[in-house]
Amino acid sequence: MENAQESAQRIYEQVITFATLYGGRIVLAILTLTVGLWLIGWITRLLSTIMTRRHVDRDVQPFLLSLVNGTLRVLLLLSIASTLGVATTSFVAIIGAAGLAVGLALQGSLANFAGGVLILIFKPFRVGDLISAQGFTGHVEAIRIFDTTLVTLDNKTTILPNGPLSTSAITNISTKGVIRVDQVYTVGSQNDIDITAASIRAVVDACPYALKDRDHDVLIARLNANSREYDVRVWTKSDTYWETHYYLLENMARQFGKDGIQAPKPQLYVTNE
Template identity: 65%
Template sequence: MNLESIKTAVFLAISNYGGKILLALIAFIIGRFIIGRLSKFISARMTQSKIDRDVQPFLLSLVTVMLNVMLLLSCAGILGIETTSFVAVLGAAGLAVGLALQGSLANFAGGVLILIFKPFRVGDLINAQGFTGHVEAIQIFNTLLVTPDNKTIILPNGALSTGSVTNISGKGLIRVDMVFGVGSQNSLDKTKSAIQTVVDTCPTALKDKAHDILVTKLEPNAVYYDVRVWTHPDNYWDTYYYVNEHIKRQFDLTGIEAPERWLHVVQKG
């Protein structure tokens, strides 16, 4: 094939299909713009309608995917591709992909189950799959957690729907459990009073909830206290670190001593 034949073939292709390709490209760009604006509108309307915020990201993702598929079919029609055949091919390809991506289908089903039975909601503090964080979004296939150190953890919905999940904030309140040991020579009443002072002055401890200071273990050189402080889930770490730091300060201030280390030596012979 010589150069002239190639030029002629290219010219004929442009003449026959150039307009359709340009029109399809314009339709695709306009369609993507409309879908973006429509997604924002739907999101705003769902927020105004007070639709469960757990469901909002899921529905928005589903609608966006459907609109994009419709846009692709429309562009294929503009190009002259037979859409019925295209849909049949797409369906067969979807079946093959579905069989290959059974895990993704399990994640989709898991997302539906999570939204129906609501073991947790957006904003809840949960522990799952070895991670602890606040639920930022429940998407079609994954759930997003934000950890206390501001990392985003992506967890598959399939594992979440079938595995164990601890909803830390499910009851609205949480108890911070800590253990402190002091030397056995310290007065019991004096030690409990020092701990009570810290608990009473903790800004994140609930004032209308009874907190526990209990002797949990006795040893020859040490006494251990269980300290249980009630707070809101969002204040868990603030409460934990406040009590630990101020217990040390209060013990130093009141002269409460730490357990003495004993070394037991056995002499043979």
């Protein structure tokens, strides 16, 4: 009976000692866990609201929120472990080493990921836009985290990695909705200037894709020994750029033939010395 009482007394004393040594830490850890989880939830909701207001792509929002939420939870666990007196130096070292190894192995993918996030946030182009980038011109079919898909004008699918795409020059042809088609026509200097200009103007005025509320230019750009160069500038919608381009080329050739506008003739000068 006395042995049982002594054992109970020792257990009671150990509990008191443990509570004295670690009770405050445990309470503080529970408080840290409660407040930390509430704070993480508040930060996540705030970030979601900000991304919604900035029209961040809805396909990207869950991924970013999960990434932020997971990172904050790991930091919270490390903080709680430190509060309980657990040495976190080794954990931090392991996490750092693992992060470095993964970063080195996936540095190209991480660069593409970062580029995709920047593109989706700042939106230099949108799905459906006609852009020129990385030596390719086409309509944007899809914008994903790691790459962007273009459909070129000859209906080929081109996949561009987002890393280089986010750091290089991009020409967004669709942004303004209106674009100018610039062409140069060279005719022989034997052709009358007014007749040539009127012939070019007739094609421009008849072009069904040329905007009626814009002024189109027919200008002499250069005078050569046996030829003249005309700059022709026609405004059209971004979606009909190529239709306008090819309409002008074909119908200009027809109109020149109809009006007798001749091409430059080679000249040979012979002198007697």
